[in-house]
Amino acid sequence: MSAVLEVTGLRKVYEGGGRRVEAVGGLDFTVPAGQLACLVGPSGCGKTTLLKCVAGLMRPTSGSVRLAGEPVTEPPPDMAVVFQEYGRSLFAWLSVADNVALPLKEKGVPRARRAELVRRALADVGLSDAAGAHPWQLSGGMQQRVAIARAIAYEPRVLLMDEPFAAVDAQTRAELEDLIRGLWQRLGVTVLFVTHDIDEAVYLGQRVLVLSASPTRVQDDLAVDLPDRRDQLTTRGDVRFTELRARVYARVQAAKRGERPAPDPSAPPAPAPR
Amino acid sequence: MSRGGGAAARLGRRALRVCALPAGLVALWWAAAASSRSYYLPAPDAVAVTFAEVWFSERILADALPSVVRLLAGFALAAVLGVALGTAIGSSPRLRAFTEPVLEFWRAVPPPVLVPLLILLAGIDDAMKVLVIVSGCVWPILLNTVEGVRAVDPVLADTCRSYRISGFTRLRTLVLRSASPQIMAGLRQALSIAIILMVISEMFASSSGLGFTIVQFQRGFAIPEMWSGIVLLGLLGLALSLAFQRVERSVLDWYHGLRAATRGE
Ligand SMILES: Nc1ncnc2c1ncn2[C@@H]1O[C@H](COP(=O)(O)OP(=O)(O)OP(=O)(O)O)[C@@H](O)[C@H]1O
Ligand SMILES: [Mg+2]
Numbered sequence: 001m002s003a004v005l006e007v008t009g010l011r012k013v014y015e016g017g018g019r020r021v022e023a024v025g026g027l028d029f030t031v032p033a034g035q036l037a038c039l040v041g042p043s044g045c046g047k048t049t050l051l052k053c054v055a056g057l058m059r060p061t062s063g064s065v066r067l068a069g070e071p072v073t074e075p076p077p078d079m080a081v082v083f084q085e086y087g088r089s090l091f092a093w094l095s096v097a098d099n100v101a102l103p104l105k106e107k108g109v110p111r112a113r114r115a116e117l118v119r120r121a122l123a124d125v126g127l128s129d130a131a132g133a134h135p136w137q138l139s140g141g142m143q144q145r146v147a148i149a150r151a152i153a154y155e156p157r158v159l160l161m162d163e164p165f166a167a168v169d170a171q172t173r174a175e176l177e178d179l180i181r182g183l184w185q186r187l188g189v190t191v192l193f194v195t196h197d198i199d200e201a202v203y204l205g206q207r208v209l210v211l212s213a214s215p216t217r218v219q220d221d222l223a224v225d226l227p228d229r230r231d232q233l234t235t236r237g238d239v240r241f242t243e244l245r246a247r248v249y250a251r252v253q254a255a256k257r258g259e260r261p262a263p264d265p266s267a268p269p270a271p272a273p274r
Numbered sequence: 275m276s277r278g279g280g281a282a283a284r285l286g287r288r289a290l291r292v293c294a295l296p297a298g299l300v301a302l303w304w305a306a307a308a309s310s311r312s313y314y315l316p317a318p319d320a321v322a323v324t325f326a327e328v329w330f331s332e333r334i335l336a337d338a339l340p341s342v343v344r345l346l347a348g349f350a351l352a353a354v355l356g357v358a359l360g361t362a363i364g365s366s367p368r369l370r371a372f373t374e375p376v377l378e379f380w381r382a383v384p385p386p387v388l389v390p391l392l393i394l395l396a397g398i399d400d401a402m403k404v405l406v407i408v409s410g411c412v413w414p415i416l417l418n419t420v421e422g423v424r425a426v427d428p429v430l431a432d433t434c435r436s437y438r439i440s441g442f443t444r445l446r447t448l449v450l451r452s453a454s455p456q457i458m459a460g461l462r463q464a465l466s467i468a469i470i471l472m473v474i475s476e477m478f479a480s481s482s483g484l485g486f487t488i489v490q491f492q493r494g495f496a497i498p499e500m501w502s503g504i505v506l507l508g509l510l511g512l513a514l515s516l517a518f519q520r521v522e523r524s525v526l527d528w529y530h531g532l533r534a535a536t537r538g539e
Pocket of ligand 2: 047048049084
């Protein structure tokens with residue numbers, strides 16, 4: 001499989017207000033087409049920053065992001081983002097169905113097909129009954145699902161999700177996890193999924209990238225060698241699942257303590273600190 | 275029966291609530307007029323009779339209608355101008371930096387201060403009068419629009435960018451809609467300024483209009499007629515304000531719902 005997403009030497013330094021924060025400190029990784037990769041890392045380590053750079057919403061300080069070989073300088077077509085601040089990413093003046101339909105309209109999807117996509121996406125996230133409601137009439141978890149429905153109705157080739165299940169209850173969360181896996185398998189979409197939840201990362205992903213504390217680097221990159229057919233009971237009871245979870249947990253703890261990733265002899269030398 | 279009766283009773287109570295204070299004030303006016311017997315303070319019934327005599331005639335077409343037309347034309351022009359300029363300034367940091375000092379100045383100037391200047395400008399023709407109205411009421415619209423456009427939520431702006439929603443759709447569905455509460459607040463202020471300026475522009479150097487007529491009556495010591503003109507102005511203001519409320523309620527339906535939801539109903 002060819003790499004659809006290549007992140008090379010990505011650095012992002014926030015400057016302003018007399019503060020200088022190096023959020024992302026030299027990231028290198030590639031994601032092959034059709035992979036479901038999960039990113040875990042401690043809070044404030046730069047996950048959202050990374051995702052925004054990948055989405056073309058923010059210019060990195062140095063380094064580059066390439067999508068299908070093309071450098072990303074602006075939001076590319078065929079990419080959808082589910083933002084961490086899901087509530088603020090919905091149009092309060094539009095109904096739920098119109099929120100989902102708006103990007104499709106802008107993309108030029110014909111009316112009948114649009115209606116079908118909206119109907120199906122809302123059914124997928126269990127919100128068929130809420131189509132006519134306004135976002136502020138829904139609970140936080142339901143708003144989150146509207147944002148997810150909007151992203152999947154868009155039928156992107158690359159889907160970026162920033163802690164999309166943070167506001168939903170455990171039961172809905174399990175359902176949405178299976179929904180994302182189902183959609184991923186059905187649509188062949190490449191998914192970059194940010195989460196705090198180690199269990200979720202291992203359950204969902206084909207691969208888990210553990211990020212270090214800010215300025216973030218790749219602390220660990222492990223393949224999740226669980227069977228492709230997963231279900232909440234048997235997969236989570238699997239011995240291999242427990243092993244993987246323990247390993248990711250240990251790496252995240254190490255990242256929180258501020259341990260730097262072991263220098264990779266094959267990697268280019270890090271720039272000397274000034 | 276009981277439901278219909280209940281509804282009628284509710285309606286009756288509501289009518290009572292709405293009318294109680296105006297009725298009380300008219301009664302007070304009556305008492306004041308009767309006790310003072312002042313030439314300048316006619317009783318309400320005299321004013322009502324005069325009102326019918328004066329305004330249920332071709333005068334309503336000759337004097338009231340041109341006023342209303344100028345008022346609405348000036349208000350509409352100011353709305354278009356204020357929203358267009360405000361959107362441009364609010365969207366561009368460079369344009370904002372350039373215009374900021376001037377805008378700050380206008381924000382600090384209360385509109386009535388402009389009246390003497392506008393009187394000088396208010397010529398005899400319609401265009402001048404409309405211009406006076408526009409120049410007075412464009413400011414609250416402009417300033418509020420700038421504020422509203424600046425306050426567009428960055429997450430929502432990023433959402434539009436990532437779904438490649440741009441140009442006219444972005445303007446219509448993101449910028450203007452999210453600024454609409456401020457724009458409506460600006461329009462509301464502008465409407466009352468527009469009424470004031472309409473009257474003022476007609477009181478000087480004019481040959482028609484409500485303001486002109488009221489001043490004519492006053493100069494001719496036609497006191498009940500003068501009062502009837504003032505009443506008509508009040509009714510006009512009330513009608514415009516009610517119409518505006520209706521429009522606002524439908525435009526900002528979502529906003530009131532959102533506010534209620536975040537306050538916890
Ligand atoms: N606009 C900004 N200006 C300055 N600093 C910023 C800005 N955005 C983020 N940061 C800083 O960059 C670092 C990484 O932030 P980021 O939001 O990417 O973290 P995160 O991993 O997404 O955190 P969380 O898991 O809590 O969402 C933080 O230290 C934060 O304070
Ligand atoms: Mg984040």
